[in-house]
Amino acid sequence: MSLLEISNLSKRFGGVVAVDSCSLSVADRSITGLIGPNGSGKTTVFNLVTGFIPRDAGEVRFKSRSIGGLGPDRIYGLGIGRTFQLARIFPRLTALENMLVPVRRAGFRAMLSHGQWRHERDRAMEMLDFVEIAHVAGTVGGALSYGQRKLLELAAVMMAAPELVLLDEPAGGVNPALLEKIADHIRKLNQQGVTFLLVEHNMSFVMNLCHEVVVLHQGKAIASGKPKAVRENPAVLDAYLGA
Amino acid sequence: MTGGKFFPRWRGRVGWGPKLLGLLAVAVVAILLPIIAPDPATTNVAVFTLMYVGLATAWNIMGGYTGYISLGHAAFFGFGAYSLGLMLVHLNIAPGYGPFFLVPVAGLLTALLAVGIGWIALRTRAATFVIVTIAFMFMLQLLAENLVKLTGGGGGLGLPYAHDWTGDFFNTPYYYAMLALAVLALVTSWWIRRSKFGLGLLAIRDDEDKALAVGVPTRAFKLTAFVISATLVGMIGGVYAYYVTYIYPQFVVDPLIGISMVLMAFFGGLGTLSGPVIGALLLEPAQLEFAYRFGSSRLYLVFYAAIFLVVILLLPRGIVPSAAELIARWRRRRTAGPAARAPDAPKPAEVAS
Numbered sequence: 001m002s003l004l005e006i007s008n009l010s011k012r013f014g015g016v017v018a019v020d021s022c023s024l025s026v027a028d029r030s031i032t033g034l035i036g037p038n039g040s041g042k043t044t045v046f047n048l049v050t051g052f053i054p055r056d057a058g059e060v061r062f063k064s065r066s067i068g069g070l071g072p073d074r075i076y077g078l079g080i081g082r083t084f085q086l087a088r089i090f091p092r093l094t095a096l097e098n099m100l101v102p103v104r105r106a107g108f109r110a111m112l113s114h115g116q117w118r119h120e121r122d123r124a125m126e127m128l129d130f131v132e133i134a135h136v137a138g139t140v141g142g143a144l145s146y147g148q149r150k151l152l153e154l155a156a157v158m159m160a161a162p163e164l165v166l167l168d169e170p171a172g173g174v175n176p177a178l179l180e181k182i183a184d185h186i187r188k189l190n191q192q193g194v195t196f197l198l199v200e201h202n203m204s205f206v207m208n209l210c211h212e213v214v215v216l217h218q219g220k221a222i223a224s225g226k227p228k229a230v231r232e233n234p235a236v237l238d239a240y241l242g243a
Numbered sequence: 244m245t246g247g248k249f250f251p252r253w254r255g256r257v258g259w260g261p262k263l264l265g266l267l268a269v270a271v272v273a274i275l276l277p278i279i280a281p282d283p284a285t286t287n288v289a290v291f292t293l294m295y296v297g298l299a300t301a302w303n304i305m306g307g308y309t310g311y312i313s314l315g316h317a318a319f320f321g322f323g324a325y326s327l328g329l330m331l332v333h334l335n336i337a338p339g340y341g342p343f344f345l346v347p348v349a350g351l352l353t354a355l356l357a358v359g360i361g362w363i364a365l366r367t368r369a370a371t372f373v374i375v376t377i378a379f380m381f382m383l384q385l386l387a388e389n390l391v392k393l394t395g396g397g398g399g400l401g402l403p404y405a406h407d408w409t410g411d412f413f414n415t416p417y418y419y420a421m422l423a424l425a426v427l428a429l430v431t432s433w434w435i436r437r438s439k440f441g442l443g444l445l446a447i448r449d450d451e452d453k454a455l456a457v458g459v460p461t462r463a464f465k466l467t468a469f470v471i472s473a474t475l476v477g478m479i480g481g482v483y484a485y486y487v488t489y490i491y492p493q494f495v496v497d498p499l500i501g502i503s504m505v506l507m508a509f510f511g512g513l514g515t516l517s518g519p520v521i522g523a524l525l526l527e528p529a530q531l532e533f534a535y536r537f538g539s540s541r542l543y544l545v546f547y548a549a550i551f552l553v554v555i556l557l558l559p560r561g562i563v564p565s566a567a568e569l570i571a572r573w574r575r576r577r578t579a580g581p582a583a584r585a586p587d588a589p590k591p592a593e594v595a596s
Contacts (some may be wrong), residue, residue: 050456076458084456090449093442101446102457103439117439141449160458 003028003164003195004080009058010219011044018044018138020219021058026164026212031186033195033206033227036216039239042199043085045216046166050082051075062164064203076102081162085150085169091142095133095152098141099124102159120159127155131185144216147178154185158194165189167198183209207231275421277415286414288531290486293421294479295527298500299507299519300428301475304344304435305468306505307514310448311365313469314477314501315376318360318383319353321496323477324484325387326352328400331485343420345482353477354470367461369449380496387492399491402484417486424482428475433516435471444468448514476504499544503530506547510554512561521562526550555572 011019019041026032034042047053049060051072060068067075076082081102089099100120128134131151136144144152150170158163167222170186171179179202186196186209200206206213207227214224217239223230230236272279277286298320304313326349327367328517331342364375387394394400408416443464446454455461484490504519512518533543558565 030364052452052456072452072455073458073460076456082456084453088450088456090446090453092449097442097445100439101442101454101459103443103459178437195544 001028002026003063004197005059005061005064006045006049006061007059007061009048010056011041011048011053012056017090017219019048022216022219024214024221025225026195026197028194029190029195030211031190031198031209031212033210034199034216035201035206035213040216042216043168044201044219046168049075050080050166054215071182073103076162078158079161079163080166081157081160081164082166083153083157083168083170085172087146087153089141089144089149089152089156092140094138095128095138095139095144095148096121096124098152099127099156099159102156124159127158128152130188131155132181138160142210147174150174150178150182151185154182158189162194164195164197164226167196167200168184169200170198171200171202179205246510257554277418281411281415283411283414286411288528290418291531292523292527293418293425295504295507295523296520297428297479298476298504299511299523300425300432301472301479302336302504303514303519304428304432304475305472307508307519308444308448309340309465309468310433310514311368311465311469312373312505313364313376313472314373314475314505315378315380315496317495317497317499317501318380318474319357319473320483320500321383321387321492322356322478322493323349323353323480324490325394325400327481328402328479328484328490329393329556331402331570332400338405340416342403342485343416343482346420346424346478349481350474350478353480353488354474357470357477360468361473365465365469373408373500373569377498380498380501382494384496387496394492397492399489402488402490404488417482419484421479421522424475424479428479429516429520431471431475435468436516440464440467445514446525485504489495503527503547506554508552509561510550510558512563512565515561515563518563520562 004026006025007023008021009023010017010021022041022045024034034045036042038207044053048055049067051067051070051074055068058068059066062075062080065078067078067080090101093101100117124190125137128137131154133144133148133151133155136148139151140176141149154167154170168180174182182234183205186198190196198206198210210227212224213215213227213230215222215230215233215236222239223233223236225233267345276289280286282287288554298316302313302316308420327342327345330348336342336345360376360379364372364379367375388397390396391398405413405416435444443454443461446457446459447461447464451461480495484495507518507522509522510518510526511520511522528561530543530547533546537543554561
């Protein structure tokens, strides 16, 4: 069963058709990779799914419910988390405060109370511990290394227990040792039931980690399937090599 | 980096005991001030200083926490002043303590205005937001000048004058009213900073789109902060109107009032709880002194501009964060011992070579 269903999604920026009647689905509890040459519309698909930009046409369904037209905060509330290219964290908040910002299904009263923080704080420390950066909990985000920011962003997005997480280049700008760790964290979270859709250029990372791969070319999904099968698909080779 | 946080680290090391004791001392002085120094010249300075403690603190809830710099908060100050004034005049409220009970109503009316202005202004960000707030302020000033039948226009609006309060006592009720509003602003600011709502505001300040991506309803949060901030400013404007008893459009919807509260918050430390208080405590008495010394000349504006330049040059983050950093550095050095100081201060010979 698919958790996320995108059908005939389109978006144009002026004369450029960034996403062109694109259809793809993400299976529940899978790790799905979204690959494609530069400019193929991968990040635009992310922005459309998470409500950052309005779609021109098409439908996005999450757990069979239409989510097109909702704002990013509502979509996060429904259980879709995301990270950004070049890790974005809150630079003047501490790592721990960064963890406490995410909000999901909180009423107005909860917003103004201080009481339930202890529970959240414990969970935040657990998550920081999970990605092995608990020792910098009190450090402001701006003073963290790039790798630590990546891990913090991943940990923070997990705070509201999303069912689906979209990762925009989780391997970008990361050293090989950390890369292995990040892959490991993603695998572990996936085993706990979290579904991942990730955009990535590092092919060995994608091929090792993903259960399913979708290839985007000029705004259209041109192939999908098991990593091995997709790699040998002639249409995919064409798109990448421009033959 | 310690100073960048809301609660600078050195404060965390001070226990609750000394903090409470300090707070208690400040409270006792604040409450007893009209008894210790009852002469009107002193209490007048105290009234205006507390007014700016409240204004700067209230402004900081929006400008400091969310990073949305409003230069038009004088609109809410003036609107609150006229709201209270018009209510007193049209409802024939007798002077005395009665008018103070209408201050929350003036606040409520200001809140309604802030919902409307905020709804529109908050569609913009950064510099555009600053300009839009200024535009709204001048619109309000023009309205106050031109709706002559309602406001009296440029001729001003006279409020009931409390004849029963004489001599040294005259300023006292206003002093306590301003004190109450300053405390209300501070408690609100403190409470917001400790809440998840406040954390969301700081997240908006750091990266608004990222905040949206992790579920912070940024529009609702910004508008709420804006309205809370404006409401407090409106109530303070109301008390001000009753205190000065005669209000004019250009003196209550005054860009200088709007800029003063911003300057005080910047001077003390943007986004900190105590910064705006310290900024107001230092700048307002100094400004009154200047205005008094140089009479009606607007020389004190030069002084204000000078302060602004000094702050930008030397203390870009304000007194509180800078002091916190200094103290943190001093503590580190003290714990590290004199040996640790050596690399920081190379000998002249080393520099030469």
